[in-house]
Amino acid sequence: AYVFFGSWDGLPDVIRWRGASVERAMSHFWLTSEGVFGVALGVSSGFVFLFVLFGALLNQAGAGNYFLSLAFSALGHLSGGPAKAAVIASAATGLISGSSIANVVTTGTFTIPLMKKVGFSAAKAGAIEVSSSINGVLTPPVMGAVAFLMTEYVGIPYIEVVRAAIVPAAISYVALLYIVHLEARKMGMTGTLRTGALRFILGAVLSVCGGIVAGVAALWATGMIVDLLQASLGAMALPVLVALFLGAYVAALRHAAQRPDLEMSVSGMEHLPPAREILQTGLHYLLPILLLMYLLMIERKSPGFSAFWSASFMLLVLVTQRPLKLWFRGQGGIAEAARAGWAEMLEGLIAGARNMIGLACAMAVAGIIVGSVTLTGIGQVMAEFVEYLSGGNLMLMLVFVALISIVLGMGLPTTANYIVVSSLMAGVVVELG
Structure with missing residues (x-):
């Protein structure tokens, strides 16, 4: 007008x-x-789609359920545990998805019924889930499309956007955890572990900072190993690195196969094994995220290049994880599992395309x-x-x-x-x- x-x-x-x-x-x-047909649509078709596809494939493989179960197992024993688990699960889902809507759908299916079950009203349960999921856009490696638009509009490297997002992301999630904690105490909720407000906020800060330090340390160590191999092997370093990475994937999958698969249901969330055991069931989900972060932050490759190879690795994971798990467990039905893997890969590709439609519009x-x-x-x-x-x-x-x-x-x-x-x-x- x-x-x-x-x-x-x-x-x-x-x-x-x-x-x-x-x-x-x-x-x-x-x-x-x-x-x-300006900068925004150009960026979305150039490399935002690759990140959306990567997140869809990772979620299709089961990473979203893995992070959700991990959060519930770690925080479910606290007062208002499901609400705190919703905050952490949304932060973890932000690692693999830049869409706040997809984050709500992935985690809210389980977190909202459980929050209502322990006493939160429907409005509060929805508010906690939405607030947590929106902040997932900030969680490094910052999968939100806005980050890529910033690199084009402002002309700064993507790595600078990631660095700038680390502190706000940490602050927002620590604040959300504390708000949920106060709300739970105000409503008289108790958990199996009594935690004072000061102790809880300090624990939350230390956990967030510890996670950031651990991630940076893993990236630094990976960079040192790569530099050492390149210096000693020269042109042969790349195939050796690829072989080592695939070997790490197979080893992580073999470790996961020694434990039963997680049951994904609202009732199953109330009877989860300890967080340490759950962590070991999905170590192979951390490898594609590590690959993406390494290519972006250590090798300083373009976002499109990094997302392409990370998504390509996810295609391999979707096709192979089911049959390899059965093989390591000595069970039959490997051919059927392989067919199911190809079907899951196709579903992941379709989900990635559908997730992109609304964003492109x-x-x-x-x-x-x-x-x-x-x-x-x-x-x-x-x-x-x-x-x-x-x-x-x-x-x-x-x-x-x-x-x-x-x-x-x-x-x-x-x-x-x-x-x-x-x-x-x-x-x-x-x-x-």
Whole structure:
């Protein structure tokens, strides 16, 4: 409406413009790189799809259920345990999925009924699950499409986005855990383990920091091993590294085969084995995430390259994990398991494509908003307005930008919200900052 009727006398002088004809507007939206077929849609088709596909394949293989069971086993004995498990499970699911909707569907199926069972109202159970799942977009390796848009819009390496997300992700999940803990205590919930508020928050901080340190240490050690092999073997290092990685996968799968598969049901979540045992049933799920993080953060490969090879490895996992487990257990039916693996791989590919449809549509429609901003010049007006209100104060201006993001976020997906806010406000942020 603003594109076509921007010359209306009822508009304030500061935002009034001469308006555009249908021909000019459609030409700008559809035939230039500043409309529908702009940066956002280019990024989504270039490499966001590969990350969405990687997450879908990993979830199809059972990684989502693995992280969910691990969280419930570790936290189920605390007061309000299912709610705390929902927070941690959503954080873990954020490792493999950049979609907050997919995160809610994956974990909420189990967490919401269990939260209601221990005494949380339906509204509180839903609120806890949604809050946790939305923050999963921040969890490194930052699988949310927004991260890739930032690299294109701002022109910074993807590794910088990951580094910047580590602290906010940790803070948000520690805060969510503490809020859930206080809510559980206020409602009089008790667990098999009594934990004071101070002790709990310190434990949560130490656990989050310990997880980050362990992940960084694993990446550093992997990098040292790779450098050592490359220095000693030269051109032969790559096939040796591939063989070692596949050997680690087979060894992890053999270790997992010594334990029974996890039962995925709401009732099964209430009678899980200790977290240490569950951890050992899915070590092979950590390898593709390690591969992705290594290629992104140590080798500094492009996001598309890293996601492609990680997704390729996941295809191998889907096809081989079932028959290999049966073989290690000495059971029959390996041929049927192999066929089931191929079927699961196909389902994972279909799920990845379906998950991308909504994201691509949101990016395309956001391109219309970006085109409107560039066509009308409203971005410059908004920037000047915010700069005037903030009086040139950087912190005050950032507060205004945050408020705009919150208001727009009530009606726009994360990706579209970033596109709109960055189109309007990035200029003034750079100018003042």
